Structures are given as structure tokens and as C-alpha cells.
Amino acid sequence: MFLINGCQQQTLAANDRAVQFGDGCFTTARIQAGQIQLLPAHLARLREACDRLLLPFSDWTLLEQEMVTLASQQQTSVLKVIISRGAGGRGYSAMGCETPTRILSLAALPGHYDRWRQEGITLTLSPVRLGRNPHLAGIKHLNRLEQVLIRTHLEQTAGDEALVLDSDGLLTECCAANLFWRKGMTVFTPCLDHAGVKGIMRQFIIDRLADSEFAFAEVAARPKALADADEVLICNALMPIVPVNACDAWRWTSRELYTFLLPFMSL
Numbered sequence: 304m305f306l307i308n309g310c311q312q313q314t315l316a317a318n319d320r321a322v323q324f325g326d327g328c329f330t331t332a333r334i335q336a337g338q339i340q341l342l343p344a345h346l347a348r349l350r351e352a353c354d355r356l357l358l359p360f361s362d363w364t365l366l367e368q369e370m371v372t373l374a375s376q377q378q379t380s381v382l383k384v385i386i387s388r389g390a391g392g393r394g395y396s397a398m399g400c401e402t403p404t405r406i407l408s409l410a411a412l413p414g415h416y417d418r419w420r421q422e423g424i425t426l427t428l429s430p431v432r433l434g435r436n437p438h439l440a441g442i443k444h445l446n447r448l449e450q451v452l453i454r455t456h457l458e459q460t461a462g463d464e465a466l467v468l469d470s471d472g473l474l475t476e477c478c479a480a481n482l483f484w485r486k487g488m489t490v491f492t493p494c495l496d497h498a499g500v501k502g503i504m505r506q507f508i509i510d511r512l513a514d515s516e517f518a519f520a521e522v523a524a525r526p527k528a529l530a531d532a533d534e535v536l537i538c539n540a541l542m543p544i545v546p547v548n549a550c551d552a553w554r555w556t557s558r559e560l561y562t563f564l565l566p567f568m569s570l
């Protein structure tokens with residue numbers, strides 16, 4: 304089901320800049336019992352992305368109303384919201400694009416996440432690396448070709464998710480999730496100032512750690528950091544957290560951090 308600028312339809316103008324250039328941003332939220340989980344964080348993410356991309360979107364009250372209305376009709380579902388710069392412009396120029404396009408869609412929540420949480424998953428190191436670009440790092444813009452290639456390579460392996468590095472060989476994220484690892488009582492996650500997406504659940508976990516006995520650090524680390532880890536997990540707004548059992552020759556069995564975080568998750 305798609306809602307484009309308030310109308311239920313599946314037709315988008317061929318000259319919309321989402322189609323022409325991937326000129327826009329998006330967020331993907333989990334609906335539970337008719338409620339959008341972490342709704343303020345999703346709206347804040349969209350606002351930040353619009354500011355960073357210089358998108359002239361201002362219909363925030365209307366967008367929130369549409370999101371809430373769609374969610375209220377669902378028990379468990381996925382809500383994706385896209386904001387495009389809209390139709391128009393010539394070439395790369397955005398001159399004349401004064402009416403952004405808002406696209407809302409619903410989809411089923413991936414069924415395998417329940418199994419992943421119960422059994423844990425295996426990561427495989429991706430041969431596709433993320434380009435470093437501080438102007439775009441952190442936000443969820445529409446240019447996802449890197450992730451498409453990562454997923455395509457992943458589907459040729461036995462791995463459940465991909466371990467993704469940036470072009471300098473630093474740990475960054477997974478194909479569709481953020482990465483955490485624990486050594487003793489210190490929890491680490493990659494610094495995402497140059498590449499990667501600062502996910503909603505990533506920040507939620509960071510906030511929970513601030514009020515815990517765990518120490519926390521954002522770091523620039525290479526894959527070998529995981530070899531010394533006691534525990535590894537991944538997260539996104541839909542999963543929301545999943546323990547990692549293995550990546551190549553590395554193995555992890557501890558669930559201490561996972562057990563601490565699980566009560567905070569709306570499942």
C-alpha cells in the first residue's frame with residue numbers, strides 16, 4: 304500500500320528527483336499494536352536529513368498525521384517514509400523544485416527476525432566497501448546502491464548479514480543494521496562520521512548504555528577488534544536487536560549485553 308502526497312496510488316512522476324538522482328531521504332519504522340515505535344526519533348531523523356540535503360520540506364504536522372493514521376490500522380507492520388525533493392529541475396540543478404514529494408508505504412514485518420533473535424546469526428565480510436563522505440555520512444539518503452551491491456554479494460554466501468567496512472578498511476556497519484561489540488564491561492560501536500547510517504536503534508541503545516554499568520565508546524576500529532570481543536550484536540529499528548554467533552573464523556557465545564538490552568525492546 305502506497306500513499307503519495309496524501310493519495311493512495313503507486314504512480315510517481317518520471318521526473319521526480321527520487322527517480323532521477325536518488326535526491327531525498329527515508330526512514331523505516333516498526334509498527335506494534337497500531338503504534339509507531341520511536342516515532343519522535345524517526346521524525347527527527349527525517350528533519351536532520353532534510354536539513355543536511357537542503358530539502359525544502361515543511362509539512363511535518365501533516366506527515367506525522369499520515370504516519371499515525373496508517374499505523375493505527377495495523378497490528379504489526381513496517382512503515383517506510385520517503386521524502387523526495389520532488390519533480391522538476393534541469394540536470395542536477397534543483398531550481399524550480401519547490402514541492403517535495405512524500406511517500407508512505409506499508410509492508411509486512413520480516414518473519415525471520417524472531418528466529419534470528421532466538422538462534423543468533425552469522426556475519427560474512429563483504430567485498431563491497433562504503434565510500435567515505437562526511438557530507439552524507441550518518442543520514443539515510445536515497446542513494447543506496449552500495450547496499451544493493453552488498454546485499455547481492457551476501458545472497459551468494461551462507462551468511463545472514465554482511466560485515467561492512469569503509470574504503471579505509473574500518474568497521475562501519477552491516478548491510479541493513481548497525482554493529483556493537485562488547486569486551487568486558489565496555490561496549491563499542493563504529494564511529495560513523497565518514498560513512499554509514501546512524502540508525503534509530505543504534506542511538507536508542509547508546510542512550511540505554513548511558514544509564515547502565517557498561518562503559519561505552521564510539522571508535523575507529525579494524526575488523527581484528529572483533530577477534531578479541533566477548534560478544535557481538537547488530538540492531539535496527541525493525542529487528543530490533545540480534546546476537547551474532549560467528550563471522551568467518553570468529554565465534555561468540557556470550558549474551559550479556561543482549562540480555563541487558565532485551566527488556567527495553569518492544570517485541
